[in-house]
Amino acid sequence: MNKKNSRREFVKTTAIAGLGLSAFGTMGASGILQSCKSIGKTSSGPLQVGLSQQALPYDFAALEPVIDSMTMEIHYGKHAAAYAKNYKEAYEAEVKETQNTLQILSTVSVYSSKMRNNCGGHYNHELFWKCMQPASENNQPSAKMTKLLTEAFGTMEAFKTEFENAAKTRFGSGWAWLVLDEQKKLKIGSTPNQDNPLMDVSAFKGTPLLGLDVWEHAYYLKYQNKRPEYVSGFWKIVNWGFVEKLHDSYTAK
Ligand SMILES: [Fe+2]
Known part of the structure; x- marks a missing residue:
């Protein structure tokens, strides 16, 4: 060797x-x-983001009919793979002393646009894959998570509407987020391109618990211009167990 x-x-x-x-x-x-x-x-608890992609926790076809197999294959195998490759290149070229991904995101303004786009893109996608699971018509958060969301947003329907609006109204490419803010309160927002709420350059700040990719590469083969249909279908594949684990890890005393 x-x-x-x-x-x-x-x-x-x-x-x-x-x-x-x-x-x-x-x-x-x-x-x-x-x-x-x-x-x-x-360490970010249940979410470990290194310099390379982790294996998808399900098959490319597992999220159908919400996300088709070919979209997943191209999205994971080409788009997200490129972010990982380019993040590693930027890391090796620019990082002088050991930094983890969270540290880089929180100081991303000192790095190149290559780092911003690809460190962000890599983190966002590694989170995104874990936020999803095979589709179920009756997919629901636990009673505990439902209570937290209801307390924060009024009702589950209000939560979903606000999140969907964030996803639908993000102009161009970007992400919709459910985050914990600095006071550990649940908040919803969106970011452009491959930015995320952990970045020092982001106007919307927090620690992501749930992210939805609204780049066209995430949905265009199946939905074309109908982003709202992709967004509303997302609820059938949200991995609420993972979201709750993230929440618990970030709020643990
Ligand atoms: Fe993507």
């Missing part, structure tokens, strides 16, 4: 061991070990 492959295998093994590492640069094994403690403190 050459040096490069050896390092890659170490990184893979370490990540699988669940040490909560979020990103690695061009450092050796000792650098990785040294950084474990500091990176672990900013």
Whole structure:
């Protein structure tokens, strides 16, 4: 095994061991070990975003009929793969000392537009895949999550309407979000392009619990210009269990 492959295998093994590492640069094994403690403190709980894509937790066809198989294959295999590749390139070119993905997002204004677009794109998609699960007509959040959403937005219908409006009215390409703000309150908003609410440059700030990709590449093959139909279908595939785990990890004392 050459040096490069050896390092890659170490990184893979370490990540699988669940040490909560979020990103690695061009450092050796000792650098990785040294950084474990500091990176672990900013671990994002159930969501670990490193420098490469994690495997999809379901088949390309699993989200049909809401999202068709070909869209998922191209979206995950081409678009999101490119964000991961370009994020890694930007990381290796620009990051001088070890930073995890959350640290880069929170200081993204000091980096290039390549970093902003691709670190954002990679984080957003890694979250997005986990926010979804195979379709169910009766897909609902737990009683606890329903209570939290109802307290924040009045009713579940009001929550869904506000989220759908954020997704439908985001001009051009972007994302709709359910986030926790600094006071741990649930908020809804949207961001353009591959920005997200963790970025220091974002006008809408928070910690994402649920994200919906409203770039045309996410829905155009099936829905063409009918973004609202894609958005309203999203509720059938939301992985509320994952959203709740994220919520719990960010609100734990
Ligand atoms: Fe996308």
